[in-house]
Amino acid sequence: MxxxxxxxxxxxxxxxxxxxxxxxxxxxxxxxxxxxxxxxxxxxxxxxxxxxxxxxxxxxxxxxxxxxxxxxxxxxxxxxxxxxxxxxxxxxxxxxxxxxxxxxxxxxxxxxxxxxxxxxxxxxxxxxxxxxxxxxxxxxxxxxxxxxxxxxxxxxxxxxxxxxxxxxxxxxxxxxxxxxxxxxxxxxxxxxxxxxxxxxxxxxxxxxxxxxxxxxxxxxxxxxxxxxxxxxxxxxxxxxxxxxxxxxIMDYYNAIIAQKENAKVEITPLDSGQIQTRSGSGEASVKQISLHATNGNALDVVDVGQPVELRIEVAIHADLPELVAGYKLKDRVGQDVFGTNTWHTHQVERQLNAGETLTYCLRFNANLGPGSYSVSLSLHRSDTHLTHNYQWIDHALVFQMVNMEKDFFLGTSWVMPTIQCERKTAKSSAPNESV
The missing domain is CATH 3.40.50.300 (P-loop containing nucleotide triphosphate hydrolases)
Incomplete structure (x- = not known):
């Protein structure tokens, strides 16, 4: 043919x-x-x-x-x-x-x-x-x-x-x-x-x-x-x-979808070679994001299992009926590791005025595997009919996980079990007597 x-x-x-x-x-x-x-x-x-x-x-x-x-x-x-x-x-x-x-x-x-x-x-x-x-x-x-x-x-x-x-x-x-x-x-x-x-x-x-x-x-x-x-x-x-x-590309794709809701989209190359995508109406924005140890010191390298605090400062630029703040942890290839927002934790802020500033403190144990991780942030309004995007930022923060004290393990999550093994010795049976 x-x-x-x-x-x-x-x-x-x-x-x-x-x-x-x-x-x-x-x-x-x-x-x-x-x-x-x-x-x-x-x-x-x-x-x-x-x-x-x-x-x-x-x-x-x-x-x-x-x-x-x-x-x-x-x-x-x-x-x-x-x-x-x-x-x-x-x-x-x-x-x-x-x-x-x-x-x-x-x-x-x-x-x-x-x-x-x-x-x-x-x-x-x-x-x-x-x-x-x-x-x-x-x-x-x-x-x-x-x-x-x-x-x-x-x-x-x-x-x-x-x-x-x-x-x-x-x-x-x-x-x-x-x-x-x-x-x-x-x-x-x-x-x-x-x-x-x-x-x-x-x-x-x-x-x-x-x-x-x-x-x-x-x-x-x-x-x-x-x-x-x-x-x-x-x-x-x-x-x-x-x-x-x-x-x-997936971050850019999500931003294009947001753009159809009259959201602004900004694409910024990072020093790491990755692309940071920002999108949203701009009615609220992230002023600062940082990761800290329990003593307040800023971190960019975190030990497996270490208690940390993620601080997010948000500026309000217009009167808003409500604000939902969310974050997502991703591994080095962009796979979601964990994410939640204040809608799911029942902590929605309501009736905000232009000029206000909000500071969120998220405390958790970094039970993550060694490697590079990034934080994505979202600010939006949610109700039963619509999710309005004020701002979405990919790669808002990047940090490195290292294993300095724990036993070796694989994967993106540290969920070390307690291992118990019960060992029994096989009993030998006596041979049958001849009649």
């Missing part, structure tokens, strides 16, 4: 000193055009005929994915994420630009796409894997592993129309990953599965990454993006708005 010039696959070795990306996207765009009639549409394939209407879904998209790299695609509904994936997999033709893939691409897009409800799971595996280019002998060799990984029991030989959405996802993932691809594309489908299978799927994805597979994942799950991906790309209205570290 010949390939279109927009979708090329190259597996030959290269003499370049820098490894060739497994996926190259250049000046990619997709438009839907409306013509007066079908004849004019056909004629537009051979000559420049102006359409009645032209709607661009994607425009001027450029990025590469290297071998073994994991890239997340994030953006609001309508940003063009699904259209991008369909063009990469070849189910949609780009209007402009090109895509080059170097190796085999496997994709898990729309749940159950390509499955026939009247066929059994086994028959659908034969059909789907055949469309992926594998021979009947190759599929037969892999069938036992596919069935075992899906773990749907006797349903594997029943019509797929009786499957739940989670069972369909299990079969779809199992067949898509039965043979390690060079590029694996995963849409939101994994969010349908149960927690057990999600963990199992992510373990397989990580194993593929260790073997050199590149990953392209679309998800609104912040934890999945930050735990799996090396970088993330933010799409907005069909264009690449930002490409960077996952935690920075």
């Amino acid at each position: 010949s390939q279109s010039p927009h979708q090329q696959s190259e597996t030959q070795s290269t003499t370049h000193t820098r490894p060739k990306p497994l996926l190259e996207i250049r000046e990619l765009g997709k438009a839907y055009r409306r013509y007066p009639n079908e004849l004019m549409r056909v004629a537009s394939w051979f000559s420049a005929i102006k359409p009645l209407e032209e709607t661009w879904i994607l425009r001027d998209v450029n990025f590469d994915i290297a071998q073994g790299e994991a890239v997340g695609i994030v953006g609001q509904n309508g940003a063009g994420k699904s259209t991008l994936l369909k063009m990469i997999t070849g189910t949609l033709r780009p209007t402009e630009g090109y895509i080059r893939t170097h190796g085999r691409v496997a994709a898990i897009l729309e749940l159950g796409m390509g499955f026939n409800g009247e066929l059994t799971g086994r028959q659908n595996v034969l059909h789907s894997a055949g469309l992926m280019g594998f021979t009947h002998a190759q599929i037969d060799d892999a069938m036992e592993d596919i069935e075992a990984f899906a773990e749907i029991g006797d349903y594997f030989d029943q019509p797929m129309r009786v499957y739940s959405s989670g069972m369909q996802m299990r079969v779809a993932f199992s067949v898509a990953t039965a043979f390690r691809p060079e590029v694996l594309i995963v849409d939101e489908a994994l969010s349908v599965g149960d927690a057990y299978f999600q963990h199992k799927s992510f373990d397989r994805i990580r194993e593929f990454q260790r073997q050199g597979t590149s990953l392209l994942i679309v998800s609104h799950d912040k934890a999945a993006i930050q735990s799996l991906c090396d970088r993330a790309i933010l799409l907005d209205q069909g264009r690449v708005l930002e490409d960077g570290l996952p935690q920075d």
